[in-house]
Amino acid sequence: MIAQLEQLDAVLFDLDGTLIDSEYFYYSNWSPILAKEFGLRITFEDWIQYFAGHTLVRNVSMLMDSYGIETTEEFMWKETRANYAKSDMTTIRLMPYAKEILEKLTTENKRLALVTSSYQTTVDTVLGQHGLLEHFEFFITREKVVYAKPNPEPYLLATETLGLPKENIMAIEDTSTGCAAAKGAGLTCVAVTKYGSEIEKLSKADRIVGSLQEVNELLFANDEGGLSVLGYKK
Known part of the structure; x- marks a missing residue:
C-alpha cells in the first residue's frame, strides 16, 4: 500500500x-521483587523479550505459566507501585x-x-x-x-x-x-x-x-x- x-x-x-x-526503569523495579520474593533472576534482555509491552495481568500469568511462580495481580501491583513511588518516574x-x-x-x-x-x-x-x-x-x-x-x-x-x-x-x-x-x-x-x-x-x-x-x-x-x-x- x-x-x-x-x-x-x-x-x-x-x-x-x-x-x-522506560523499559529499564520497569526492569529495575520488577527484577528486585522477582529475585527477593521468588528467587527468579532475570536480565534486561529477558525483560525486553518476555515482559516489555505487556500488561500486569499478562505478566503475572506468564510468571505462573512459564516459571511456576505462585503470585497474584494484587501482590505484584502493590510491590511494583511501591518501588515506582520510590524510584521517581520524572527521571x-x-x-x-x-x-x-x-x-x-x-x-x-x-x-x-x-x-x-x-x-x-x-x-x-x-x-x-x-x-x-x-x-x-x-x-x-x-x-x-x-x-x-x-x-x-x-x-x-x-x-x-x-x-x-x-x-x-x-x-x-x-x-x-x-x-x-x-x-x-x-x-x-x-x-x-x-x-x-x-x-x-x-x-x-x-x-x-x-x-x-x-x-x-x-x-x-x-x-x-x-x-x-x-x-x-x-
Missing part, C-alpha cells in the same frame, strides 16, 4: 519504549527524537493521540515532566478500556474518538503486542525498535525502523519540497 503524507490526518503513539525510554528520559517528531507533526497540523497500556498518572508524570502533554488531543490509557493491547480495543476507541477513516491514521509502536492491537483495529502500523531480537516478533507491522528519527525521515523525506510519499511494505 502506498500512501501520501498529505492523506495522513492523525498519528497514534504508544508511550513506553516508543516515546519514553525517565525521552526516546531520541521524540520531542522533535511530535513538534514537527504538530506544526503540520496532524492530530496526535496517545494509546498506551500505562495509566493516566504515568502519562501525566512523565510527559508532563518533558512538557509534551499539549501535543496530544486525547489519551487512551489503561483505565479507559476493558481489554488492553494486544486486544484492538484501545485503537478502536482511539479511531472512534478521532472520527477519521482508518486509512488516514497511522500507529507508531515498539512491541508485538502494540502492533497486533493496531493491526487488529485495521490501522497502518510502523514499528520502532533498536533491539534485533524484537524484529522477528514485529512481523505484523507495515514497516520496521530503528528509531523515531527514521520515522521522521519516512514522513518528511523532503524538508523543502514539503510532504513526501511514504511507502509501506505489506
